[in-house]
Amino acid sequence: MLAWFHVPWFIASPFTGYVYPNETIVPWSELIVVYPYITGLVAGAFIASSFYHVFGMRQFKPVARFALLTALAFMIFVPVPLLFHLGHPERAFEAMITPHWTSAFAAFSYAASFYVIVLMLETWFAFRADAVRLAKRSRGIRKLFYSVLSLGSDDISEHAIGYDRRWARALAIIGMPSAALLHGYVGFVFGSLKSRAWWSSDLTPIIFLLSAVVSGVALLIFLYIVTSRLRRKAADVSCLQALGETLWWFLMIVLVVEGLEYLTMFYRGEEGITTVAALMRGPLATSLVIQWAASGIALCILTWLVVRRRRGKPLVAGLVVASLLVLVEVFAMRWNVVIGGQELSKSMRGLLFYVPPVLGRDGVVASAGILAAPLLLLWLFVRLFPPWELGDQEDHADFA
Amino acid sequence: MDRRAVLRLVAAVAAYGAMTLQFLGSFARHASGSTAARTRSFPTADYNWTKHRWAFGVDATRCIGCLSCVVACKNENDVPGDPHHFRTWVERYVYVEGEDQPRVDSQSDPADIAASHPEAVDPYRFAAADEGKAVEKAFFVPKLCNHCERPPCVQVCPVGATFRTEDGVVLIDQNYCIGCRYCVQACPYGARTFSEVYAVADKCTWCYHRITKGLKPACVEACPVGARIFGDLDDPDSDISAFVHNNRLEVLKPEMGTKPTVFYVGIDKNVR
Known part of the structure; x- marks a missing residue:
């Protein structure tokens, strides 16, 4: 007699049609939705910061240093959903020590580590002078902390700060392609799998990258407005306008490319297209509607803001709503890719209905915690290195 | 130590670390792969x-x-x-008269699970899914x-x-x-x-x-x-x-x- 036990720590998803028996346990949970989402926020925030640090676009100056802290706070949490998801997180380092290079995942740890180093170095150069000043100004444990962070380099002469600037700019220039590569590569992790019809597309990495920029810029807009309100300062209007315009045209490009993706898929109408259509009408219907409605409404608001060149209250309110909608839209898009791909059976004869577990390592609560954690870290970063108050005006007047 | 020296040190440590990891990695792969091949x-x-x-x-x-x-x-x-x-x-394909697609299931289909006998030596069953239907062919x-x-x-x-x-x-x-x-x-x-x-x-x-x-x-x-x-x-x-x-x-x-x-x-x- 077989031990016909229902192992309690897996959830089998209900299905319609025919799915391979092993497919009834969905392998990648919402943790793997959170992972590309966070990575995308990093890439987007970094690219927004580089508009000032690399191209010297002065409209972006008020958020440039804050964007750097945002990118760093989120980047630190990129590996967390992956580690939560691994069956053997204690073996995670094997991927770095004995990488299997044909795997799209093997180089990820290297690419991510490289990017973290670039990001930390750039942040250090951007904030070193502040650390020195803060060390002078404070006492006790805080003094020690800032002194240690300045790494013994306490020269804040004009010459030394110019040196900082050149290094920060050089690192930002290296960081831009790295950020783009890192996230395009996350798209490749999915797009390169021929086994799943919903993922296997040349456009997947491009869509991932573009929506990353969109989500990062939206996060920056939202956080900038919220933090300005908390600091009782008015957010810089030309900065908000520039961010809004960036969001507007990146969102347009995303929607066009996504539209092309669907058009191509249905126009080609390859084997199993009816199952794909059933997926979109069935298990994915709600999240697809959320994705499209949110991006549609956000685009309308942004178009209105850009065309009428709104300022003041309408600009702030419009941007808050639009950026929140974009953040929701991109999360829904990640869900639709990661979960949607797995809800479509590899047999192309059936659909699974994934129900996320609430508790446990793979649960909704854990995922929400991982999403919220970078915000807490960012709050700490901002407390330690106020990106607005300190000598920003004179020191970073001409970064480029 | 001036800043230049610090930077140089950081870069050297990073490069050295990466090289060590690479070396260890290739060594481990080489060792595990070649031993078996050599002894056959x-x-x-x-x-x-x-x-x-x-x-x-x-x-x-x-x-x-x-x-x-x-x-x-x-x-x-x-x-x-x-x-x-x-x-x-094991998958089952049943072609029912008048239907253009076969009915496909395995022992893991809900109907087949319902027909199974968890206590038996052979717990899995295919339920009779086609009762009252004219079956063209099945395999x-x-x-x-x-x-x-x-x-x-x-x-x-x-x-x-x-x-x-x-x-x-x-x-x-x-x-x-x-x-x-x-x-x-x-x-x-x-x-x-x-x-x-x-x-x-x-x-x-x-x-x-x-x-x-x-x-x-x-x-x-x-x-x-x-x-x-x-x-x-x-x-x-x-x-x-x-x-x-x-x-x-x-x-x-x-x-x-x-x-x-x-x-x-x-x-x-x-x-x-």
Whole structure:
């Protein structure tokens, strides 16, 4: 007699049609939705910061240093959903020590580590002078902390700060392609799998990258407005306008490319297209509607803001709503890719209905915690290195 | 120390660290890979894995859907008894008159689970899903890992825990697997599963522990009608050599470019 036990720590998803028996346990949970989402926020925030640090676009100056802290706070949490998801997180380092290079995942740890180093170095150069000043100004444990962070380099002469600037700019220039590569590569992790019809597309990495920029810029807009309100300062209007315009045209490009993706898929109408259509009408219907409605409404608001060149209250309110909608839209898009791909059976004869577990390592609560954690870290970063108050005006007047 | 020196130090440490990791990595791979190849005896001392080329045949025209193979496999390989973890399974295709698509199910369909007998020696059943219908034709298709020559699961493993042996079997080193499930995603056939018990990937090994001792896989042994054929393609007198020479063969999803080494007879266009 077989031990016909229902192992309690897996959830089998209900299905319609025919799915391979092993497919009834969905392998990648919402943790793997959170992972590309966070990575995308990093890439987007970094690219927004580089508009000032690399191209010297002065409209972006008020958020440039804050964007750097945002990118760093989120980047630190990129590996967390992956580690939560691994069956053997204690073996995670094997991927770095004995990488299997044909795997799209093997180089990820290297690419991510490289990017973290670039990001930390750039942040250090951007904030070193502040650390020195803060060390002078404070006492006790805080003094020690800032002194240690300045790494013994306490020269804040004009010459030394110019040196900082050149290094920060050089690192930002290296960081831009790295950020783009890192996230395009996350798209490749999915797009390169021929086994799943919903993922296997040349456009997947491009869509991932573009929506990353969109989500990062939206996060920056939202956080900038919220933090300005908390600091009782008015957010810089030309900065908000520039961010809004960036969001507007990146969102347009995303929607066009996504539209092309669907058009191509249905126009080609390859084997199993009816199952794909059933997926979109069935298990994915709600999240697809959320994705499209949110991006549609956000685009309308942004178009209105850009065309009428709104300022003041309408600009702030419009941007808050639009950026929140974009953040929701991109999360829904990640869900639709990661979960949607797995809800479509590899047999192309059936659909699974994934129900996320609430508790446990793979649960909704854990995922929400991982999403919220970078915000807490960012709050700490901002407390330690106020990106607005300190000598920003004179020191970073001409970064480029 | 001035800033320039600090930077130089940081860069040197980073470069040195990366080089060390690379060196250790290549060393570990070299050591594990070459030892077995040099001695030519793997996994046991008296087995030479360069002297065999295993392959599997499925004659779907013979399968009666008794599911003995599924039970034998679960018993032999300690696969959990629930209907969501399988190293091998059986699909049923029923063509009902007036319907343009076959009805497809496996022993894991809710109706079939309802018809099963968890307490019995042979717990799995195919429920009579076509009662009162005029059936045009119906057949069963046993499924298992295809032990592809170009396995996408091996390609995507980030640590190389899954590999193809010299004698043509795709295996998993479960002491090395990190449990990322990328291979489960990459397999176009749904042949891989995740073992919640050991938190690693799991799949059919063609009973590697048996075939390297001259035995047949448990499913082949258990099949009462000879629908499963196994053997060494390098041995012209083996069952599989006769099967390959005497039949017109098909493989599953050839368009995936995986080059399966499980060969089918008697399936049709709707079998994927």
